[in-house]
Amino acid sequence: MVAAGHSGDPARWRETFDGLMARIAGPFRRVEPRRRAHAFVLGLLADLPRKNCWTIAGHAGDRGAGGMQHLLRKAMWNTDAVRDDIRTIAVERLGNTDAILVVDETGDVKKGVCSVGTQRQYSGTAGRIEYTQVGVFLTCTTAAGHTLIDRELYLPASWTCDPARCGVAGLPRTRCSRRRPCWPSA
Template structure:
């Protein structure tokens, strides 16, 4: 066990380099920004008790958080393309046999009213209605491992009915209201193109949705 742990510790920096080069790197124009992206990932995987722009910067040996702030706030990144690259990377690493796609949402509590999608809504994170931002995620699971491969931000109707609020938050003009099962269906459809034999799992929010069930039955998905 100790030898296996030591081998894993030796390999993971190389795997992180591979992940950065194949998934994120092609979608960032400047090499300095690609290096910063690797530093952020390494910090997120590290044993930091708090993770904000300052702590990853200190973890990476940066004198200030400005490079990380630039990456998160101003660097141009096609997140849809990154998600597609990530999906392909995970499928290559974990394989396409005995796959279950798991849809579920999680919430992040927020204090103000300006974070995109924030509203008074239920979140399982606190187990109650709270001021929060909610997103739906899709996990790719095999008997040996699992990884998140896609995400969709949930926008309540209070947002999608307010064009000025959407514009101020930088939401694309063509984004409309979608239920959480509809967001899950979008992600499942993209994943099934690469893992057509996968099964799908989710809690009652998804299992009881007639449109999602009809989609899965139409595509002969368990």
């Protein structure tokens, strides 16, 4: 099995992949989410026409998307520690004086207003104003390759100025206290 866009010896690729996944195993408290994360990342790297919990679960041999959705929504693992481990690996493998950091924001169109950070705003993804959730991503890029090294969900003032809404969504107080100016509605 070789990831999309990668060529060479599949056995060597898989050995390297397994070794890298072993390096980020520490933040997973239990073996089940660790294994599920391994399968999830393999699905992300696979040549699938669409990538969502259903298609990735199918690629992993699961009967439904519940396990992948559980990994992303409820399983206990330290996402910041995984990010830090990936950043360390990226610096080891990609870091050099020619490295550049790329900041990108991506809007994901949402059907409702309950997803954290969603509000009506312009989305380049949709090409118009829609209910959108915006993520900001930091990538390290070199001639040798690139990798995501940080991420943050953008919280607009419609969220940060509404502590009750943040509480219902389960956001920590420290996250919602990073306020931008809250202007009264016109």
